[in-house]
Amino acid sequence: MSRAKDVMEVPEGWGFVQTMDRRDFLKLTGSGLLVLWSVDPLPGQTAAAPQRAAADFNSFLHIGADGRVTCLVGKIEMGQGVMTSLPQLAAEELGVPLSSMDIVMGDTDLCPSDRGTFGSLSIRMFGPTLRAAAAEARAVLVQMAAERLGLPVADLEVREGIVRSKTHPARQVSYGELTAGKRIERHLDGQAALKKVGAFTIMGQSAPRRDALEKVTGKAKFAGDIVPTGALHARILRPPSHGAKLLRADTAKASAVPGTRVVRDGDLIAVLHEHYDEATRALGLIKATFSPSPSKLTHETIFEHLQKVAPEARTTDSRGSLSDGEKSASQIVEQTYLKGYVAHAPMETHSAVAMAEKGKVTVWAGTQTPFPLKTQIARALNIAPEKVRVITPYVGGGFGGKSASQQGIEAARLAMASGKPVRVMWSREEEFFFDTFDPAAVITIRAGFDAAKKIIFWDNTIIGAGGRGSALFYEVPNHRTAVRGGWNANPAGMHPFATGPWRAPGANANVFARESHMDMMAAKAGMDPVEFRLWNLSDPRMRRVLEAAAKQFAWTPKPGPSGRGFGVACGDDAGTYVAAMAEVKVDKATGRVQVVRVVCAQDMGIVVNPEGARQQMEGCITMGLGYTLSEEVRFKDGVVLDTNFDTYELPRFSGVPRIETVILDSPDLAPQGGGEPAIVTTGAVLANAVFDAVGARVVQLPMTPARVKSAMKG
């Protein structure tokens, strides 16, 4: 393989349309059936999206004369598998084989506008739109077939892209034949009927991943792998601490290195070189002086600081009267729970390549938000948004962290300033510095139960985590939840660096607090923690999920701490209900927790791709081990002390337990989120299992060996 000569060369099998520019696409789609935007956005689409559809080619689907169907989606593939599952939805409704589908993703010139890939929304919110577009296309094609064949619509059925008569099967016509040589545009009105669950042949079946071959052969292209002719790497001069300002920079020595160019665009100073490592060396020759950071916070003092500066409490949820509830309580439990900052740490650091040509800028970026990035780039360069195209190749993990795509703006600015295509690949240190961390949180719950061991009041104050995941699905007549700040919209100075959405933002902290608290109350009540939950739970959906987990785990009731090291936790996220159970071993001498087994049961409505859903659940549980046991960003005076994986400890092979996933059959509920829910229970299920093992309650995440030991000492 040689370096890509043609900048438009992109991965094979990725979907042919992405290899073309817009003009070619217009030609290509000169005939065939296009299903376009409706004027009113459908659920899951942004109100800003509708534009003059035909002119802007905001189409969802294109059916070509060869019968191939191209699905155009603004979503991106970062491992979560929507590249595979979204075509399943469309193929099902259209009545075509999965093998005839192509998909183009995250290209702002070709795909309909989209706010971004996050929040487990792709299947849940965008899915219905895509299904509607496919159903609409099928209805149009069947109507056309009726005219062509001279048969009533009622006599026609579709199978494998062929419309045929039910009574005279020999009378048939293919989608390709119907669309050949014609240009048909339909505007989506969402009126066409969707298939019923019982009729599914593609949805609900595990489909082979479309990205598999490219990913195991090294052919899959990520943003850093796209190399326009003449492209140079940029290494950017960075401040040593947050809030530090550049005072002076002497770049003479760096400029003197052969093959190097130093480029300055306002506050952005970068060294360009064809080779990344040589650019890095030259960057090290810049002598720069920065002002000190104004921040005096550390990862230890942060919790006190947050309690002082967090915004006013906002009541997100309340019912009954807390004081009435407290009067009838026979036992009250109050506890404050803490969680530190957690990094996204995707294996692919933020990367982008930008090329400016004839007044137009093209940026290939590893981003979860190609459309917002396009707007940001246009603003930064002060050019019209139509002059910017963002293309999203495979994204090497996002988890919310690539909703912010500063690197794309940097690449675009440097390409403009240098007149060369510019590649920006953040180092791991830059990744830890500029990450939009999952915020630290302080959560205080005061709750009580009555003589019948029914929870009678629940008062929850959340600082830093926002409200996601805090809702009570237990039966509690008197409760209140107050939120003081989340991952965004915080007063300046609340956090010493950027924070942002992290896989199920805030829910990991909130579920940790609520489910730890449930366990403490169960122990106080002398009840088995599963029985205590069921005793206070009437929501039939959650009861079913919890019972399914208990059955798989073979849970036998015993009040904690039982010494067995068993834990339980429930949660809901993105419309999906989860119950997890775990078995842990705690090394009493060191405080080290080894997770032996995790069972996770989930009701996620209709499952589009069961194997894909299981992969996400396993990924959630495994990733969750990190925030639960080892991951915490350390910092001091604006300096992020963790700069690489030698000190910031991600979950590793030896720490991964046996994982068993149970997906409940739930045909009456539309597909719900799958990429995040199973992570929310990990903190609590392990904290509860540690309590059950050694009788010590750890109330701060991560549960490092030192914290477990100190909890054991009481």
Next chain:
Amino acid sequence: MRAISFSLNGVARKLTVDDTRTLLWVLRDDLGLTGTKFGCGEAVCGACTVLLDNEAVRACATPMSAVDGKRVVTIEGLAHEDQLHPVQAAFVEHLGFQCGFCTSGMIMGAHALLLKNPKPTRSQIIKEMEPHLCRCGAHVRIVQAIESASAAMAGGAR
């Protein structure tokens, strides 16, 4: 600058480079082999793993001087024409990846393990793969894939 001769995926190569530069960036930037990934640059993630004389090494910490006269195999050199290597085939079958960014390194690490120990136990697999990070949490399936590749290779698949 110095002339370095080595075999790359079975083909003899001669490059004149600064021999303190690392194999990772020479592969990616000079030779256009982008299948080998940059994840940390400090030999602490495994994403850049390649084979050097059949041993797994971190390309980001391997200077070109150490490559002279050696055989380098990267992810691009593993499949034979259209035929996936059994380790690659097993990663496809068991879905031993999500985002795929750690995958090249995982596959090369697994391949190196099976070369020196064709029938590893589960704990030997875990020990060997321990330095490899996967943020997506594909670990369970990666271990299954390595076990099944080992079985397939013992069965004479290749």
